[in-house]
Amino acid sequence: MTLAVRRRSRNSDKPDWFNLDIWDKTAEIAANYVRKGSLIGVKGTLKIDTWTDRNTGVPRSIPVIVVDQLDLLGSRQDNQASGVPENYDEF
Template sequence: MNSTVLVGRVGRDAEIRYFESGKVKANFSIAVNRWDAKTKSEVADWFNIDVWDKLAEFAGEYVKKGAQVVIDGRIAVNKWTDKASGNDRENFYILANSIRLLGSKRDIQEI
């Protein structure tokens, strides 16, 4: 089963794109902290998140840099051939099917 749940902070505001077909896509990144035993500190892993249609419109309005979110989705991959080198390339990302907003750093600082 290809399923993932991530809790992290948004690294940049969601960018929204509208297509002639009527489809809507939003993209943003999140940083998810994990413990690194070697350095004995937390390090951030970055994930690119794609969302479509009504969820994309929601993301465009509410997903802002610094907000803490829960992403439920699956790992997806784009594959292509690099025109300059002829090499096959691939890029992994998270295709989200739900977004939960937990708050922003500003909300936490105001408490």
């Protein structure tokens, strides 16, 4: 899953993008209830994935958030429209 984070900056309207590593029950919940454009919060650790580009041989890296906790932050109406049970706020 990919997360877009909007910077609060006057110079840029472009979001920063982060890949999320989500596992186990949290991954199941995310797959079932999180949709494109959903407002979510995540807690976790930042790791850097590194590799060598096959075509150029140049080392590459990307930040990845390993998610420990996923919160659904949209309105109750938004969550109900996507099928989230009322008592699920945090996974």
